[in-house]
């Protein structure tokens with residue numbers, strides 16, 4: 001009998017008028033690159049300025065889940081290369097995130113309840129988007145970069161690996177979705193990407209065994225996909241192990257058409273990102289006044 005273990009990382013887009021470090025608008029669906037400040041484009045010599053509303057929303061979330069609000073938190077640079085990331089790093093929080101711990105009570109079907117423990121919730125900026133079709137100004141066969149999403153404010157909410165089925169994970173995600181829309185920090189629009197879930201999945205034979213090797217399935221933007229992704233990924237891992245093979249730690253994508261997960265890249269760990277405190281941003285100090 002196999003046990004499934006799931007931990008979720010959810011990117012909640014915060015409902016502010018302007019971006020996290022620039023005055024550009026956050027409106028959805030406008031023409032590509034029409035809402036890009038110099039800061040979002042990563043031009044040399046410009047400096048990010050933290051949006052106060054983003055901090056207020058993160059604190060509101062922390063209070064809603066009985067978490068600790070860090071009196072001092074730090075923005076860090078997460079370095080990687082990708083065409084939609086002009087600066088070559090994403091500003092995120094690594095050590096000392098703004099929200100630490102917390103928990104969310106989740107009702108399952110019937111009377112049953114589970115308590116989902118949160119590790120942390122940290123602030124970060126979103127990256128831009130590569131576009132391959134659907135834009136008139138884009139020549140056929142070419143790709144373009146749209147930086148409207150670059151610098152959108154995100155709160156990434158991370159759970160402990162404490163859920164044990166696709167049903168529990170979906171129930172948690174729905175509860176979290178209801179919470180962040182109810183406290184009005186997120187518009188909750190999943191088609192527009194305002195609420196995106198990454199599912200970390202592993203399996204083990206006995207509940208008391210150590211955690212198995214996990215795979216992370218990225219960017220699940222519907223509850224149905226979240227459920228299917230966890231089910232097919234756990235089945236894939238069980239098959240491997242029952243056939244004497246090993247699970248390789250990987251980042252994977254769920255393909256709804258074929259109803260399977262596919263390898264995207266081998267899993268990087270924190271060292272690969274060369275995190276360090278962003279010298280352009282002071283420490284974020286939150287006091288009680």
Ligand code: ADP
Nearest residue numbers: 005006007008159160161200201202211212214
């Ligand atoms: P990273 O930041 O590299 O993705 P973390 O250790 O911060 O890694 O964990 C990210 C998420 O993965 C958390 O939600 C955590 O609960 C979950 N997780 C970690 N290990 C496992 C595991 N063995 N099985 C399932 N989920 C896991």
Ligand code: MG
Nearest residue numbers: 009198200216
């Ligand atoms: Mg992760």
